[in-house]
Amino acid sequence: MDEASKAAAAVSERRQWERLMAMAAIGGFTDPDGHRGVNRACLTPLDREARRLLLSWAAPLGLAPSVDALGNLFLRLEGTDPALAPVLTGSHMDTQPNGGRFDGIWGVIAGLEAVQALREAGVTPRRPIEIVAWTNEEGGRFAPGCMGSMAYAGFRPRDAWDAVTDREGTRFADALREHLAEEADIPRRPLGVAEGPAPFAYVEAHIEQGPRLEAEGHDIGVVTGIQGSRWFVVEVAGKTDHAGTAPLSLRRDAVQDMLRAITALNALMHDPEDVLRFTVGSVEVSPNTSNSVAARARFTIDFRHPDNAVLQARGDAVRGVVQAALRACTAEVTERFHATPVAFQPLVPEAVERAAAAEGLRALRMPSGAFHDAQFLVPVCPTGMIFVPCRGGVSHHPSEYAEPAALAAGARVLARTLAALANG
Amino acid sequence: MDEASKAAAAVSERRQWERLMAMAAIGGFTDPDGHRGVNRACLTPLDREARRLLLSWAAPLGLAPSVDALGNLFLRLEGTDPALAPVLTGSHMDTQPNGGRFDGIWGVIAGLEAVQALREAGVTPRRPIEIVAWTNEEGGRFAPGCMGSMAYAGFRPRDAWDAVTDREGTRFADALREHLAEEADIPRRPLGVAEGPAPFAYVEAHIEQGPRLEAEGHDIGVVTGIQGSRWFVVEVAGKTDHAGTAPLSLRRDAVQDMLRAITALNALMHDPEDVLRFTVGSVEVSPNTSNSVAARARFTIDFRHPDNAVLQARGDAVRGVVQAALRACTAEVTERFHATPVAFQPLVPEAVERAAAAEGLRALRMPSGAFHDAQFLVPVCPTGMIFVPCRGGVSHHPSEYAEPAALAAGARVLARTLAALANG
Numbered sequence: 001m002d003e004a005s006k007a008a009a010a011v012s013e014r015r016q017w018e019r020l021m022a023m024a025a026i027g028g029f030t031d032p033d034g035h036r037g038v039n040r041a042c043l044t045p046l047d048r049e050a051r052r053l054l055l056s057w058a059a060p061l062g063l064a065p066s067v068d069a070l071g072n073l074f075l076r077l078e079g080t081d082p083a084l085a086p087v088l089t090g091s092h093m094d095t096q097p098n099g100g101r102f103d104g105i106w107g108v109i110a111g112l113e114a115v116q117a118l119r120e121a122g123v124t125p126r127r128p129i130e131i132v133a134w135t136n137e138e139g140g141r142f143a144p145g146c147m148g149s150m151a152y153a154g155f156r157p158r159d160a161w162d163a164v165t166d167r168e169g170t171r172f173a174d175a176l177r178e179h180l181a182e183e184a185d186i187p188r189r190p191l192g193v194a195e196g197p198a199p200f201a202y203v204e205a206h207i208e209q210g211p212r213l214e215a216e217g218h219d220i221g222v223v224t225g226i227q228g229s230r231w232f233v234v235e236v237a238g239k240t241d242h243a244g245t246a247p248l249s250l251r252r253d254a255v256q257d258m259l260r261a262i263t264a265l266n267a268l269m270h271d272p273e274d275v276l277r278f279t280v281g282s283v284e285v286s287p288n289t290s291n292s293v294a295a296r297a298r299f300t301i302d303f304r305h306p307d308n309a310v311l312q313a314r315g316d317a318v319r320g321v322v323q324a325a326l327r328a329c330t331a332e333v334t335e336r337f338h339a340t341p342v343a344f345q346p347l348v349p350e351a352v353e354r355a356a357a358a359e360g361l362r363a364l365r366m367p368s369g370a371f372h373d374a375q376f377l378v379p380v381c382p383t384g385m386i387f388v389p390c391r392g393g394v395s396h397h398p399s400e401y402a403e404p405a406a407l408a409a410g411a412r413v414l415a416r417t418l419a420a421l422a423n424g
Numbered sequence: 425m426d427e428a429s430k431a432a433a434a435v436s437e438r439r440q441w442e443r444l445m446a447m448a449a450i451g452g453f454t455d456p457d458g459h460r461g462v463n464r465a466c467l468t469p470l471d472r473e474a475r476r477l478l479l480s481w482a483a484p485l486g487l488a489p490s491v492d493a494l495g496n497l498f499l500r501l502e503g504t505d506p507a508l509a510p511v512l513t514g515s516h517m518d519t520q521p522n523g524g525r526f527d528g529i530w531g532v533i534a535g536l537e538a539v540q541a542l543r544e545a546g547v548t549p550r551r552p553i554e555i556v557a558w559t560n561e562e563g564g565r566f567a568p569g570c571m572g573s574m575a576y577a578g579f580r581p582r583d584a585w586d587a588v589t590d591r592e593g594t595r596f597a598d599a600l601r602e603h604l605a606e607e608a609d610i611p612r613r614p615l616g617v618a619e620g621p622a623p624f625a626y627v628e629a630h631i632e633q634g635p636r637l638e639a640e641g642h643d644i645g646v647v648t649g650i651q652g653s654r655w656f657v658v659e660v661a662g663k664t665d666h667a668g669t670a671p672l673s674l675r676r677d678a679v680q681d682m683l684r685a686i687t688a689l690n691a692l693m694h695d696p697e698d699v700l701r702f703t704v705g706s707v708e709v710s711p712n713t714s715n716s717v718a719a720r721a722r723f724t725i726d727f728r729h730p731d732n733a734v735l736q737a738r739g740d741a742v743r744g745v746v747q748a749a750l751r752a753c754t755a756e757v758t759e760r761f762h763a764t765p766v767a768f769q770p771l772v773p774e775a776v777e778r779a780a781a782a783e784g785l786r787a788l789r790m791p792s793g794a795f796h797d798a799q800f801l802v803p804v805c806p807t808g809m810i811f812v813p814c815r816g817g818v819s820h821h822p823s824e825y826a827e828p829a830a831l832a833a834g835a836r837v838l839a840r841t842l843a844a845l846a847n848g
Contacts, residue, residue: 244726281713284712
C-alpha cells in the first residue's frame, strides 16, 4: 500500500463527525422544526471558542498555529523541506445567522482530519501543509463576506473594511482588534501575499450547497472553477387604477408587464443543458393592495453561468428583452453586480480527480454555483475545491445535512490530494 | 320652457364648484406633486365641520335637517303632498386618507345644487325630496365601508359595528355616540326602513372612478347596476434553494409557478369586449432575497363582471386553472369575497337617460365598477346613479379631478331626474 492509500485509510469517519458535532454545539440551536442549526458570527466569543477547540485538537499533532492581521488562523504541519511553499487547505468557521453545521467548518475539520491521517500513516510530506480558517467568509455580521481571503490575496488592502459596522454599531476594526488581543498568545504571521510568499496550491473542501451530486448519484464534486454572476434589478413603472373600473385595455399594470418581462427572460435564459442559473427571487409591488392596479413592480435577476461568453451575451441582452416585453409600462434595468467566471488551473482539479478515482468514488467535474474563499486564491496559486453531496442541496439553514460517510469520503480524497500536492 | 328645463337652467356651475372647493378645504392638503387632496375621516371634528357647512347652505333654502341613529344626515325639501314617500338623493362626505375633492362629496353638493335650482325655478315637487349624506362610506377609519346605508337598508342591525375600532383604538360605538351628542341640536329621525317607511326612489350622483366616459367621449354615465365581484387569495408553496447552485429542473420555484398561474388566469379572464375586470394587485414573496429561490408566493385576484353567469362560471374555474398551471409547487386558493351583480330597476336609469337626452348630453349605459351606497338601496326602492367623467379615471388620490362643466352637467341631469321622479 502506498503512502497516500495508507493516509486515506487512516481517515476516521467517527472522529471527524464527533469533531463536527462538538463544533456545532458552539452557537448551536434547535429550530421550530427540530433541526439543529448554528449561529456563530465571526470575531465573537463563540468564534474564538470554536478556534480554541480547533487548537486543542491541533496541539497533540504538533501543528504550529499562527494568526495574521485579518485574524486568519493557520495550523502548520512542517514538511521535510520547510523552505518550500506550503500546500494550503481549509475554509471558514463562521456561519450564517440561521446557518447549518457543515458549511465552512467541514473544510477546516476535513483539513485537520486529512493532516492527522497523514501523520498517523507515517507520511511526512516534502512541502509544509497549512490548514487555514479564513475570517468572515459569510458576511453575516460584517459585509461583505470573504474579507480574510480577499486581504490574504491582496485583493483589498487590510484596512479596507475598518469602518464597516455590525447591527450593533461595532466597527470591524474594533472587533478585529479585540479579537487579535484575545489571541495574543498565538504567534503572528505576515498577511498572505501582501506581506509574504504565495502558497504552492490551495484546496478547499466544502459541502456542495446544491443538489446535483445527490440527485445524480455522485460522491465527489471535482470543482473546475466558480461560475460567473450578473445581478440586475428591474423596476417597472405603470399607473395605479381602480380594479373595478379601469378597462384592461387602458391600464398600465406593472404586475402584468412584470409578468411579460419575466416570461421573456425565461425564454432568453432557457438552457436545455440546465447549466445556466436564472432566478427571480425578490418581487415588490406598489401600492400592493388587492383592489388597485399596481403602479410599480420591482424584481431582481440572479443570473449565473460558468462560461463567460454565455454570461456576457445573455446578460447583455437582459435590458433589451425586458424593454421589448413591456406592453404599457416603462422599466429601468440596473446591473448591480458582475463577476466573471473563475476557472481553476488543472493542477488541483486533476489531483482531486485522481484521488477520487483511487478511492473508487464516483466523481463529477462541475463548477461551483456558490461563492467561496477559493475564488480569491485563484490569482495567487493553483486552486481547487472538493465538494461532497448535501441533503436536498440545502445550506444556510438548520436543515443543512451531509452524511458522515460522505464527509469521510471527502476527507479521504483531501488526504490523497494533499499528499500528492505536498510531494509533487 | 317646462319646469324641469327651468330647473336645469338654474343650476349654477360656479356656485357648485365654489361649494366643492370650500368643502375641499376641510381636511385639505397638498401632496408632494402639488395635487390638492382631502383627508376627512367619518365621525371626526372635520366631518362635523363639513356637515355644519352643508347645513349653513341648506338653511336659507328652508331644507329641514334630521339625523338618524347611524349619523346619516338628511335635508328635506317638502313636497306638495308631504305624505308621499320622498325621492332620496345624495352620497357621502367622508374621504379616503389620501383622498380627492370629488368622490362622495359631489353627490351631496349636486343634490343641494339640484334642489336649489328647483327652488329658484319655482318648482315645488309633489313628493318630498331628501338629500342624504351617508355615514362612513369609505371604511377608511372604521371597516367596512357603507355602514350608514347598510343600516338604513336593514342589511345589518344598527349595533353591528359597535365594537369595530379605528387605529387609535376608538370604538365605532363611542365615536358615533360622541358625534350624535355634538349634533344633538339636529332633530332625530327613525333609521331607514328598519324603523320607518321606504323612500320612493334613490338616485346618487358620483364621479365615474374609471376612465370610460372620458376615453369614449361621453358626458353622462347612466348606471344600470353594480357589477359583481369575487376576490381570491392564491398561496403558492414551493421550496427555497440557492440561486447559484440549484438546477432549474430540480427547483420548486414559487415565483415561477405564480407566473404560470397568472398567465393561465389571464387566458381564463380574456374578454375581447373588455367588460371583465381582472386584477392581480398584490404580490408577496418569501424569503424575498435576490439570491434565493422563492419558497412562497402569495397573490390576490380581484375579478368583477356585471353578468352573474360570467362571474359564476369564470370565478368557479379559478381554482382549477391555478392548479393546472403549476409545474412544481402546490397552491391554496381561497375565496375571500363574493358579491353578485346588482341590477337597477328601469325607473331611475330611464329617468336619468331621458334627462341627459333633454340636456343634449352624450350618455352611456354602463355598470358601476366600484361599490357605492346605492347598492344597498336596491332592495329598498328603485335605485339609480349618475356618473360624470373624471380625469384619467383616477379616484382615491389627490390628483382626482372632474371639470366644473362636467359636474354642472351632472347636476342638471340630477335636477331633471329629481323633478321627474318627484312629480311622477
